[in-house]
Amino acid sequence: MNSLKEERIMQKQDVTIYDVAREAKVSMATVSRVVNGNNNVRKETRERVLKVIKELNYQPNAVAQGLASKRTTTVGLIVPDLTNLYFAELSKGIDDIATLYKYNIILSSVENKLLKENEVIQNLLNKQVDGVIYMADRLSDDAAEAFDRTKTPVVLAGTIDGRDRFASVNIDYQKSDTEALQLLLEKGAKKLALVLGDKDAAINKENRILAYKNFVKQHGLTEHIFDSVYTYEDGYELYQKIASYGIDGVLVTKNLPTAGLLNACLDDGKKVPDDLQLITSSETDISQVVRPGLTNIKQPLYDIGAVAMRLLTKLMSDEPLDEKHIVLPYELIEKGSTK
């Protein structure tokens, strides 16, 4: 006896396009035209239909529209972790532009999740998203193939793909990292380390690590790369190692571990930047609130997201792309964590 349920479901949609058509004495097609802003409607007809729509408070059923038109005006967002401000900032840019172009966003987190990334993506595809913004570390071949098979446009935001499969928006990580390392050197650091999360993430493997290796080789320095450093605690604990190696200049790819390193150093009675200089690869609230502030590679995170979404709207309407890979400018912001 689930009459309550029945009733709730039944009433979900009271007034349909058919009701409007009847009241306005036109066909469903005409109502549809009015709703979709099609110009092939006489002015008076349009106004009459509009009037009825308002009177009946008609709201189109987006699911039915989606089924009939094969366009759902939704895009999937694949993000590792929303509580990471890096992704939150990107998402904000994405969201704003999506809203501007009347797209809805279906959120899909892929980290420590019950579902594997492939399942998440398949689910998104089943929901018939018109496109996908991908922000995770590395796109599996399976996933790439699924996007391809379903002809679903994809744009990578703040992340790269090993191959040249999808459009992307990024900064030039090699250049920015080299510049950061250069700054450390100029500021007197003698032993430079690179601290990152997943060493196999495309962005690290093919940019940051390369840039670092080239740099140290070029300057006759020793390599110190520490990976799998994700959290504040990871950074805090890493300090011991850093200190024992006598490292005095570090480029850290994530904000939270940088803060951990910083605080561990201070707790050790040492000084930043006197004893240890730190640069972090993005600017978020974290890099701003700690003391001293973190010298950072200021990435235009919001813009990366916004541009990526704009790119996706073009792909979704089959507009030609000026460039497939967009590289946005960054700034090196000097704060108290470097001399």
Add this chain to the structure above:
Amino acid sequence: MNSLKEERIMQKQDVTIYDVAREAKVSMATVSRVVNGNNNVRKETRERVLKVIKELNYQPNAVAQGLASKRTTTVGLIVPDLTNLYFAELSKGIDDIATLYKYNIILSSVENKLLKENEVIQNLLNKQVDGVIYMADRLSDDAAEAFDRTKTPVVLAGTIDGRDRFASVNIDYQKSDTEALQLLLEKGAKKLALVLGDKDAAINKENRILAYKNFVKQHGLTEHIFDSVYTYEDGYELYQKIASYGIDGVLVTKNLPTAGLLNACLDDGKKVPDDLQLITSSETDISQVVRPGLTNIKQPLYDIGAVAMRLLTKLMSDEPLDEKHIVLPYELIEKGSTK
């Protein structure tokens, strides 16, 4: 000549339930039963269908399912700002439980937006979401009425509704704030201030401000309430006022302004907690990385989100609710910003 587009659209769905039915030599109805785990299918039939599904790599079209069944297995998330870690943490809890119950999340930010909240909600309703989690400050009457009319279940997470219209998950803000103020007093603070964002947000108006006013009255203190303090800079600038009033104990509802206040105080050559004691109303990365760390009301943000989503799943399947308003426990965590 949009043959490219045509092709992309045409191929979006290659294999349908009809193809499976034909290949498995059963009716669409049977395939549907198998897909939906309906038990009224003979074991051999089920296996045959499953085999064909796998062979053809059939993926159900969720949009068509949604139209036919009137259930989209999507829920709307209404959140002020994802770059605020408070909401990001809540969202994470929501997302995990949503995933567990096979729901997708449509994200809707409502702040500094092109769309008004009502439009956002209407849009969500048009997309036929099965339910909504609301995290913004205050639900308009229009919005409440729209939810009601469409019989869309709503759960408030980390926020309250002036009236008793919707289910909710929160902590006891009056109790927690009183306890925080009490702590400040015990630690020797003489002049207590309350710093918050939107003074008209239900949660402030009906809980925090009340608790504060009662507390100061009870202790014969003077009221110092500062509102519209949202950002780090807002907090930083507020310090001058705080200092000029000789205030030495502050409860701040947001993390970022608390950090601003803290740093402004330090920059002023004063000491925290010696000259100024601070407590913030939630624990996020921000409260952890600053030095001294922020004494805070540790809210179980992840759990609030998770429980809210669980509650919503019950509402969506018309299960009875044990309690409409769930109050989760908090902890008062003492760190360096209080003595």
Add this chain to the structure above:
DNA sequence: ATGAAAGCGCTAACAA
């Protein structure tokens, strides 16, 4: 246990 058939609410040829 299975199938036939009628929708779900809308869009988009195609005709007129």
Add this chain to the structure above:
DNA sequence: TTGTTAGCGCTTTCAT
């Protein structure tokens, strides 16, 4: 400019 009519891919009675 407008209407007719097939679908879109699936669920869900209702029979059998």
